[in-house]
């Protein structure tokens with residue numbers, strides 16, 4: 001990608017003064033390249049260790065496995081033969097070559113908000129990407145989900161095509177943030193709860209959702225379940241570096257930070273924060289009463305915490321800024337669905353590494369040290385200490401999580 005820009009520069013140098021049209025084109029390609037970063041196209045279309053945009057990465061959906069296709073301009077195995085309109089229609093309408101319907105594992109329900117100009121810039125950039133021969137058969141779904149016509153019904157129920165509509169009551173910065181979050185950056189693809197058919201629950205945007213064995217927490221300003229306690233600067237720092245005084249990004253969010261948010265311009269990250277800090281508190285649920293410290297699971301949990309956790313996360317649950325996440329007041333720790341929480345404690349994780357913070361600290365795995373009852377107790381303890389309050393996690397929940405992690409790669 002960088003090389004194609006360099007090629008343009010060389011050509012311009014060879015042919016003397018660039019015409020106004022050449023300059024316009026190279027601007028367009030540069031803007032399109034940045035839009036591919038905002039939209040994290042490579043997050044799915046580049047396989048680990050593979051060539052840029054040559055596809056092959058397997059995505060787990062509730063209905064089965066699907067491979068991201070090759071979207072380089074190779075004319076046999078990529079999209080070299082596609083017209084501009086076909087490309088734009090794939091991105092914004094989920095209609096591929098010859099009108100074929102695409103599965104929403106490609107986030108066109110969010111990209112449909114892209115402006116005409118941004119869609120054209122994106123297209124201009126993708127025409128300059130190096131072509132790679134790599135045959136990918138996207139559809140690996142089992143019957144009946146492998147039948148693309150079933151998407152006709154899905155689309156009718158779940159997809160509404162349409163460009164972003166700015167809110168005239170709000171500032172230009174807020175609207176830029178809303179556009180990025182809802183459109184290119186497709187934050188809701190992971191953070192908005194889904195209906196039984198896998199469509200977005202539009203009455204609960206960014207309220208938190210499970211995906212591929214992770215829980216993407218509530219990122220509304222809800223003060224208990226969401227990130228209401230985060231300042232705008234803390235949010236900016238998290239998106240730029242993957243870490244702040246509250247937490248560190250791991251799993252799919254670490255990837256989103258590495259490939260996308262850490263590479264966004266400062267203005268765009270600030271716009272996202274402005275929008276998220278002023279986009280409502282999501283669905284309000286009443287805070288439960290914390291489980292009493294005298295409860296047997298809480299007592300056992302407190303002892304385990306002191307031995308195994310406090311060295312890093314501190315007795316106060318406050319952690320250490322940018323190194324050890326804060327557990328007190330953490331939305332992740334108190335989330336209704338503790339799947340990310342139990343996964344982190346059993347399996348451990350490593351946080352995102354970014355240019356700003358190259359060596360990421362790691363959370364050790366405890367699956368070999370704690371049995372189901374002990375892991376359940378320590379998790380219940382951190383969910384109900386230092387002002388936190390959330391339902392107990394049971395030994396059977398831990399057993400289920402252990403079994404599913406044993407199957408994971």
Ligand code: HEC
Pocket residue numbers: 035036039040041042043044045059066067068069070071078079087090091096097101102103104105106107111122138139
């Ligand atoms: C969350 C993962 C994901 C992201 C992010 C993503 N895609 Fe896709 N994309 C897919 C999957 C999966 C398919 C295959 C869908 C199918 O076959 O029904 C696909 C299909 C496509 C196709 C159709 C290709 C073909 O051969 O049919 C194009 C074009 C495309 N994506 C372009 C893009 C662009 C451009 C971006 C960034 C703006 C992007 N994608 C971001 C997952 C993703």
Ligand code: HEC
Pocket residue numbers: 181185186187188189190191214215216217218219226227238247248249250251252253254256261272330331332340
């Ligand atoms: C591919 C899925 C995915 C996408 C896209 C995504 N996120 Fe996340 N996000 C997650 C997951 C999973 C977590 C939980 C991981 C963790 O806590 O380390 C998370 C965590 C977060 C958190 C931390 C919340 C907390 O309480 O700890 C914030 C803030 C956040 N995401 C904001 C965003 C924004 C803003 C966008 C769009 C620019 C976005 N995310 C896009 C999956 C995603």
Ligand code: HEC
Pocket residue numbers: 246247248249250304305308309310311312313323324325326327330332333341344345349350351352361362363364366378379382
């Ligand atoms: C050696 C230091 C260390 C110890 C000991 C430790 N942790 Fe962690 N913990 C971390 C680090 C570092 C992270 C962030 C890793 C990441 O985000 O990928 C983390 C993340 C977490 C998270 C996720 C929080 C968030 O906001 O993402 C939870 C929950 C957690 N630890 C609980 C525990 C519990 C419970 C114990 C004891 C059983 C424990 N930790 C022991 C270092 C430690």
